[in-house]
Amino acid sequence: xxxxxMMRILRSSEYRHMPWKNGGGxxxxxxxxxxxxxxxxxxxRISMATxxxxxxxxxxxxxxxxxxxxxxxxxxxAIEGRQPKLLTASDAPLTFPADLxxxxxxxxxxxxxxxxxxxxxxxKHRVRRIHVEGSQPVATSARDLVLFCHRGSVAxxxxxxxxxxxxxxxxxxxxxxxxxxxxxxxxxxxxxxxGPA
Numbered sequence: 001x002x003x004x005x006m007m008r009i010l011r012s013s014e015y016r017h018m019p020w021k022n023g024g025g026x027x028x029x030x031x032x033x034x035x036x037x038x039x040x041x042x043x044x045r046i047s048m049a050t051x052x053x054x055x056x057x058x059x060x061x062x063x064x065x066x067x068x069x070x071x072x073x074x075x076x077x078a079i080e081g082r083q084p085k086l087l088t089a090s091d092a093p094l095t096f097p098a099d100l101x102x103x104x105x106x107x108x109x110x111x112x113x114x115x116x117x118x119x120x121x122x123x124k125h126r127v128r129r130i131h132v133e134g135s136q137p138v139a140t141s142a143r144d145l146v147l148f149c150h151r152g153s154v155a156x157x158x159x160x161x162x163x164x165x166x167x168x169x170x171x172x173x174x175x176x177x178x179x180x181x182x183x184x185x186x187x188x189x190x191x192x193x194x195g196p197a
Contacts, residue, residue: 006175007161012168021058025049027115030170031146044118044125044194046146046170051075052110060098065117066127068093068190070150072111075104093127093190114148116192128191135182142193145173152187156180165189 016029021039028048037043039060048070067077067087074088080101087094088107096102098117118125130138132154147156149165156163157180158173165171173179181189 006173007158007163008172009163009165010170010172012166020049021060022056025051030148031172033144042117042119044116044123044144046117046148046192047115048112048168049115050110050112051104051106054105055103057098057102057104059101060117062120063098063117064095064120064125065098065115066093066095066125068114068127068129070112070114073106073108075106075111078103078105093129095127114150114190118194120197122197123194124197125195126193128193130181130189130191131186132181132183132189133186135180138179138181138191140176140179140191140193142195143175144194145176145179146192146194147171147173147181148190148192150188150190152183152185154187154189155182157182 010031018027018029020027030046030048032045033043069087069089074086076084076086078084079096085094086107116125116127147165148170149167151167153164153166156171158176158178163171
């Protein structure tokens with residue numbers, strides 16, 4: 001029996017703005033599952049935040065997180081039990097447990113980051129930064145797939161369903177069997193794959 005791909009488009013103007021769990025700033029929530037879940041009961045959550053000062057990250061028990069730098073010079077992350085790591089916009093996304101004490105020191109001014117979190121006992125995730133110019137097929141076996149358009153505009157087609165994402169828009173796809181991305185100018189997307197642990 002053929003799988004039916006469901007796609008939901010999320011426009012940046014519709015994102016929810018929420019205070020950080022530790023009260024130190026503001027998060028822009030891109031997508032969360034289940035819908036309207038809080039920071040206490042989500043299965044997975046994708047958000048952006050601007051980090052303007054050095055300081056500690058919020059602790060999320062039982063959660064794995066991946067951080068990617070979108071804008072700015074980067075920040076050094078001090079994660080308990082690991083060597084400090086400078087994370088910049090040219091680096092691969094960094095995955096670590098969100099329940100380990102973590103602090104950030106800005107390299108040179110504020111940064112904007114992309115934050116992906118999943119509940120460890122139930123789910124796992126992978127984040128890839130993809131540069132798109134022309135047409136490009138994407139292979140995935142994810143149960144849920146979220147595309148976040150960071151720069152430019154990207155058209156996506158999956159099993160006859162199509163949409164265009166502009167800067168900071170996102171799409172949530174359920175069980176995509178095939179996916180093709182295309183862009184007339186150099187664009188950048190983050191591919192977030194979520195599946196059972």
